[in-house]
Amino acid sequence: MPWIRACSVDELDDGDALQLPTVPPVAVFRADGEFFALNDTCTHGQSSLADGYVDGDRVECAWHFATFDLRTGAVLSPPATKPLCTYQVKLDGDEVLVEIPDPR
Numbered sequence: 001m002p003w004i005r006a007c008s009v010d011e012l013d014d015g016d017a018l019q020l021p022t023v024p025p026v027a028v029f030r031a032d033g034e035f036f037a038l039n040d041t042c043t044h045g046q047s048s049l050a051d052g053y054v055d056g057d058r059v060e061c062a063w064h065f066a067t068f069d070l071r072t073g074a075v076l077s078p079p080a081t082k083p084l085c086t087y088q089v090k091l092d093g094d095e096v097l098v099e100i101p102d103p104r
């Protein structure tokens with residue numbers, strides 16, 4: 001599976017996120033100095049979680065306020081019921097890389 005560049009470490013502040021134009025879109029979050037990558041689309045609707053609210057190591061959907069664990073993708077509060085896919089993240093110098101599955 002290929003690693004793609006998401007951003008540089010300095011491009012994301014704590015509590016910020018960006019959306020990668022992958023299929024499906026992936027959101028990259030920075031929380032407490034760590035980086036996380038998950039599917040960007042909320043499992044309850046079509047809301048972008050990169051537009052949500054980061055609080056510690058969780059993100060709250062901007063539409064109906066479901067929350068997800070940034071480390072595991074698990075649902076922490078409804079109305080979402082399905083977890084998010086998570087992706088591996090690594091640093092290469094000051095570059096943030098995300099492992100994206102090959103398109104099928």
Ligand code: FES
Nearest residue numbers: 042044045061064
């Ligand atoms: S679309 Fe995210 S909670 Fe409804």
